Amino acid sequence: MSRTRLSELLLLGQGLDLQSERGVSCTGELPEASDPKLVERAIAARAALGDRAMILGHHYQRDEVIAFADITGDSFKLAQAAETNSKAEFIFFCGVHFMAESADILTTSNQKVILPDLAAGCSMADMASAKQVDDCWDALEKIGVAGKTIPITYMNSSAAIKSFTGKNGGAVCTSSNATRAMKWAFEKGEKILFLPDQHVGRNTAVLNLGLSLDDCVIWNPWKPNGGLSESEIKSAKVILWR
Structure with missing residues (x-):
């Protein structure tokens, strides 16, 4: 089976059908609050808590939410901000x-981190469950390659996945330090x-580290052995999660 060359991949904005690659605008208005005094109550609650509370607003939030934020930014910046505010x-x-x-x-045991909407999830973080990753690692151990494999997880992952990564000698990365x-992982394994x-x-392995697409395989957690043969796993330098 032939593999797709990197030069054949369609780059955003450089395809033949530029109209299909345009951005999508979401201009819908928020529904009316169930409590007409909701904003007024929120302002009063924020004032009452004072320095006891810190509100972090991710860039993705609507302006109506950002208006209450003490700090805005990406997830890593906001987590670091929480760490530095011990008050x-x-x-x-x-x-x-x-x-x-x-x-x-990152915060202390005396601090309480509150997620206003417990149903707010991330599709990327949900792509890998702790059970699936444990099963993958068990398979790598049976094949005899786990000892030479370093797990690296992207920031957009659950605490359980981050814990697994640290337990097995790996690291958590962001897009800026991937x-x-x-490079650090290849020095260790x-x-x-x-x-x-x-x-x-x-993209990091091929574009930045000079590996080829043939050096990468994709582990499908829904298939036995990730849908890979033992020889494919042994010869791969990077095992990517699907």
Whole structure:
């Protein structure tokens, strides 16, 4: 089976059908609040808590939410901000589940990290469950390559996945330091298990580290042995999560 060459991949904005690649505008208005005094109550509650509370607003939030934020930014910046504010008893993280977990990891046991919407999830973080990753690692151990494999997980992952990564000698990376993290991993081992975003792992390995697409395989957690043969796993330098 032939493999797709990197030069054949369609780059955004450089395809033949530019109209299909245009951005999507979401201009819908928020529904009316169930309580017409909701904003008034929120302002009063914020004033009453004072320095005891810190509100973190992720870039993705609507302006109506950002208006209450003490600090705005990406998930890593906000988690670091929570870590440096030891005075705040309550950390309100206006984001998704893995972001609040990251802040909770970095803050003290005396601080409470609160996610206003417990149903707010991240599709990328949900691509890899702790059970699936444990099963993958068990398979790598049976094949005899786990000892030479370093797990690297992207920031957009659950606390359980981050814990697994640290337990097995790996690291957590962001898009800005993925290259440094993978170089470090190759100094420690012969292979990398990169999760949960295969694209960050592949682009970093091929474009920044000079590996080929043939050096990368994709582990499908829904198939036995990830849908890979033992020889494919042994010869791969980077195992990407699907």
